[in-house]
Amino acid sequence: MSNPFDLRAALLAKHAQHVVLIHFPIALFLFGTGLDLAARFSKQRMNRAAMVAAARINIFAAAIFAVPVIVTGILAWQLQFAGEKLKGVLLLHLVFGCSAGALICIAAVVRRRQSQHEEAVSVSCLGLELVTTIVIALTAHLGGFLSGVNGTG
Numbered sequence: 001m002s003n004p005f006d007l008r009a010a011l012l013a014k015h016a017q018h019v020v021l022i023h024f025p026i027a028l029f030l031f032g033t034g035l036d037l038a039a040r041f042s043k044q045r046m047n048r049a050a051m052v053a054a055a056r057i058n059i060f061a062a063a064i065f066a067v068p069v070i071v072t073g074i075l076a077w078q079l080q081f082a083g084e085k086l087k088g089v090l091l092l093h094l095v096f097g098c099s100a101g102a103l104i105c106i107a108a109v110v111r112r113r114q115s116q117h118e119e120a121v122s123v124s125c126l127g128l129e130l131v132t133t134i135v136i137a138l139t140a141h142l143g144g145f146l147s148g149v150n151g152t153g
Contacts, residue, residue, distance in 0.1 A: 018072035019147065025065040026136055029104055032058030033129040036121045048120060055121070056111050059129075063108035066101040073097055089145050096139040103132040 035055035039048045077086070077094070086094055110125050121129075 018069065018076045021065065021069045021072055022140075022143070025062040025069055025101075025104060026140060028058045028065065029062035029107075029129075029136065030133060032056070032062065033126075033133055036126055036129060040120050040126065052121060059104070059111055060108050063105045066104045070098060070101045089142055093139060093142040093146055096135055096142060100132065100135045100139045103128070103135055107132055 032055040035051045035058065039051035039055065042048045042051065073094070077083070077090070081090075107125070107128050110128060111121070114122065114125065
């Protein structure tokens with residue numbers, strides 16, 4: 001049995017980087033979307049502005065982290081499966097993952113184009129964030145099956 005505190009083994013595992021990095025864009029994006037929803041329903045003007053600003057930062061950070069997550073996911077596929085043709089859950093995970101990454105980046109661009117002084121995010125932007133959240137959830141669910149967390153992988 002290997003040592004659970006062996007950093008070298010953990011960092012050099014064929015898919016370890018993707019599994020570790022994936023949590024950052026998910027958490028940042030979901031928290032940003034939650035802040036936008038909270039700002040939409042907040043009655044206090046000062047709180048709305050602070051929540052919208054914090055949401056913007058979280059969504060930008062999620063877009064930055066999405067790039068290495070997609071790269072490490074593709075590398076994990078190449079290393080773990082030797083570039084074998086994708087099918088089934090792995091193919092769905094790749095398609096939903098790339099879609100989620102693209103949607104996160106699109107949401108960040110849309111947020112960038114909005115005025116920084118707006119007190120609430122537009123309904124269309126919030127809708128984009130909610131659709132992105134659903135795609136992220138589907139991708140994570142499929143990733144759970146691949147890792148063995150949600151069943152056999």
